[in-house]
Amino acid sequence: MRLDGSDRPGTQDRNPGGADGEESPIPSASAAAAGPVRVEVRGLSKTFGSVRAVTDLGFTVEPGSVTGFLGPNGAGKTTTLRMILGLERPDAGTALFGGVPYASLPDPLRTVGAVLETAFHPARSGRDHLRVYARAAGISIGRADEVLLQVGLGEAGRRRAGTYSLGMRQRLALATALLGDPSVLVLDEPANGLDPEGIQWLRGFLRHLAHEQGRTVLVSSHLLAEVEQTADRVVIVGAGRLVREGSIDGLRAGGAQTVLVRSPEADRLAELLRAGGASVTAEDGTLTVSGRSAPEIGHAAFSGGIELHELRPHSSGLEEIYFQLTAGSEQFAAHDPATVASPLEASR
Amino acid sequence: MIALVRAEWTKLFTTRVWIGLLVGACLLVGGFTALFTGLAGSTDQNGQTALPPVSDPQFQQVALAQISGAVVFAVILGIIGMTQEYRHRTATPTFLTTPLRGRVVAAKVLAYLLAAIPLAILVTAVDLAVLEIYAGARGAAPSLTGDNLRVIAGAASALVIYAVIGVGVGALLRNQVGAIVGALVYLYVVEPVIAAIGPIASAYKWLPGGALRAMTTPFGGPDVLQPWQGALLLLGYGLLAAVLGTLLTVRRDIT
Numbered sequence: 077m078r079l080d081g082s083d084r085p086g087t088q089d090r091n092p093g094g095a096d097g098e099e100s101p102i103p104s105a106s107a108a109a110a111g112p113v114r115v116e117v118r119g120l121s122k123t124f125g126s127v128r129a130v131t132d133l134g135f136t137v138e139p140g141s142v143t144g145f146l147g148p149n150g151a152g153k154t155t156t157l158r159m160i161l162g163l164e165r166p167d168a169g170t171a172l173f174g175g176v177p178y179a180s181l182p183d184p185l186r187t188v189g190a191v192l193e194t195a196f197h198p199a200r201s202g203r204d205h206l207r208v209y210a211r212a213a214g215i216s217i218g219r220a221d222e223v224l225l226q227v228g229l230g231e232a233g234r235r236r237a238g239t240y241s242l243g244m245r246q247r248l249a250l251a252t253a254l255l256g257d258p259s260v261l262v263l264d265e266p267a268n269g270l271d272p273e274g275i276q277w278l279r280g281f282l283r284h285l286a287h288e289q290g291r292t293v294l295v296s297s298h299l300l301a302e303v304e305q306t307a308d309r310v311v312i313v314g315a316g317r318l319v320r321e322g323s324i325d326g327l328r329a330g331g332a333q334t335v336l337v338r339s340p341e342a343d344r345l346a347e348l349l350r351a352g353g354a355s356v357t358a359e360d361g362t363l364t365v366s367g368r369s370a371p372e373i374g375h376a377a378f379s380g381g382i383e384l385h386e387l388r389p390h391s392s393g394l395e396e397i398y399f400q401l402t403a404g405s406e407q408f409a410a411h412d413p414a415t416v417a418s419p420l421e422a423s424r
Numbered sequence: 425m426i427a428l429v430r431a432e433w434t435k436l437f438t439t440r441v442w443i444g445l446l447v448g449a450c451l452l453v454g455g456f457t458a459l460f461t462g463l464a465g466s467t468d469q470n471g472q473t474a475l476p477p478v479s480d481p482q483f484q485q486v487a488l489a490q491i492s493g494a495v496v497f498a499v500i501l502g503i504i505g506m507t508q509e510y511r512h513r514t515a516t517p518t519f520l521t522t523p524l525r526g527r528v529v530a531a532k533v534l535a536y537l538l539a540a541i542p543l544a545i546l547v548t549a550v551d552l553a554v555l556e557i558y559a560g561a562r563g564a565a566p567s568l569t570g571d572n573l574r575v576i577a578g579a580a581s582a583l584v585i586y587a588v589i590g591v592g593v594g595a596l597l598r599n600q601v602g603a604i605v606g607a608l609v610y611l612y613v614v615e616p617v618i619a620a621i622g623p624i625a626s627a628y629k630w631l632p633g634g635a636l637r638a639m640t641t642p643f644g645g646p647d648v649l650q651p652w653q654g655a656l657l658l659l660g661y662g663l664l665a666a667v668l669g670t671l672l673t674v675r676r677d678i679t
Contacts, residue, residue: 158677158678158679161520162519162523163516163519163520163677163678163679164677164678164679165675165677178523179523179524181523184520184521184522184523185520185521188520190520192516192520193513193516195512195513195514195515195516195517196512196514197435197438197439197508197512197514198512199439199440200435200438200439201438204434204438207434207438208431208434208435208438209431209517209518209521211427211430211431211434212427212428212431212518212521212522213427213521214427252517
């Protein structure tokens with residue numbers, strides 16, 4: 077599967093000074109034709125009747141990184157993205173792409189690619205769907221076949237979109253977003269409907285677009301695990317307001333450092349650690365230890381002759397923030413396959 | 425704008441809706457023309473002439489005016505062209521590609537106006553073919569001159585204007601089924617009822633149906649406008665629908 081979009085015709089001459097680093101493994105892989113674009117959202121507000129969907133929301137999305145747009149279902153993520161893209165009218169506030177609102181972009185598809193709901197005419201083939209928008213945006217028709225290959229829909233492109241699986245629809249939506257070789261990608265819950273393999277592929281693809289090609293990637297999700305594994309930065313929203321914005325590492329460091337320990341002799345180890353001055357909570361044979369580093373705990377266990385099955389340092393900052401947010405929210409989809417093997421699940 | 429119009433044609437011709445509408449329009453017009461031709465010169469129970477014979481100019485104009493029976497397909501063509509964006513939620517990628525939404529509606533108006541021209545030509549050809557063969561066999565095919573030509577031109581151009589009205593109605597209502605049902609009810613219930621109720625029947629000539637009748641009635645009359653007035657009125661309705669549809673499309677959220 078080709079991830080790089082390396083044979084985009086005309087990219088080289090359109091982009092002599094792009095942000096592709098010299099260390100890029102694929103020589104022709106370059107940033108989008110239009111160069112790096114920062115997205116700035118300021119004071120966005122929107123009310124539906126008496127419901128305040130979004131309130132004074134502001135954040136920045138930087139080029140060259142994947143920014144996770146995280147919040148529980150109903151937090152106003154989709155409304156925010158649709159306002160940023162000029163589909164819904166905000167009551168107040170602005171969203172600028174390199175200083176320009178979406179509606180004023182001279183060539184919107186070449187600046188911003190968006191994956192929102194997967195919307196296709198069921199009787200139209202994926203290829204024809206792409207050709208429609210290529211034609212409308214003045215992009216060469218051949219580009220439709222290129223992006224189909226890029227997202228792994230080469231053959232299926234000729235079939236009617238109505239026959240596609242949910243995963244294939246997501247891929248076609250992504251192909252539509254890539255048509256204009258945009259500097260910015262905005263994706264709303266793109267992992268929905270993808271199988272685990274597809275999710276893995278998508279993560280790699282988004283990181284590649286951001287890190288190797290210098291594009292600006294904003295991807296929304298209600299799953300912390302999904303964002304943690306893809307994003308460099310995160311914007312957390314709850315009830316339409318900004319909760320936190322920053323790098324994943326920075327937010328992680330903000331919380332308490334604990335160590336998770338599993339042992340068949342958990343009780344004895346807990347006693348030993350408590351005696352040493354550590355604070356320990358025990359649950360189902362798993363200890364959460366604070367006040368001691370992993371090497372210190374390992375050494376204590378070794379000295380005491382206690383068998384260890386797991387010893388894992390753990391920063392809980394991001395999870396604490398997100399748990400507070402989602403506490404009591406039934407919609408929090410803990411059963412989504414994407415959460416399997418996530419640190420979030422393991423920490424319970 | 426040319427790119428947007430071509431994109432609309434790509435949308436139109438990559439699904440099969442247009443085939444169904446084209447076939448439907450041809451069958452309807454061909455069928456009714458054949459029926460009228462078959463009944464030409466027949467008499468009712470009282471021995472009165474129900475329909476003039478095929479050689480009569482009045483019959484010829486009625487038979488040629490059957491072309492305008494396809495307006496229902498033209499208006500549905502326009503409605504589907506606009507409302508499919510909302511029905512299949514493709515309004516999102518469409519307006520992402522062209523954030524100045526007025527340009528999208530304008531492109532659709534232009535695209536469906538132009539697409540309705542071959543429809544009108546084909547339907548006209550079907551009508552003329554039926555008359556040439558069937559009416560020809562029963563006596564005389566209508567000549568393509570004078571008033572006959574005016575009826576043909578009026579009916580065919582009405583088809584094109586109705587496609588534009590359809591786009592405007594679709595932009596106003598957005599709901600495809602609602603818009604089509606509404607258009608059918610209007611064309612086949614509301615307008616005939618208004619035309620039939622004495623005190624308000626005079627209003628009929630100012631409605632789209634009255635304008636259409638004016639365009640296919642070469643002499644005008646007390647209850648019909650002059651053909652050119654009818655054409656202007658119908659064009660006005662088309663533009664009104666398109667402008668109102670554009671204003672609403674620009675203002676409303678795309679959800």
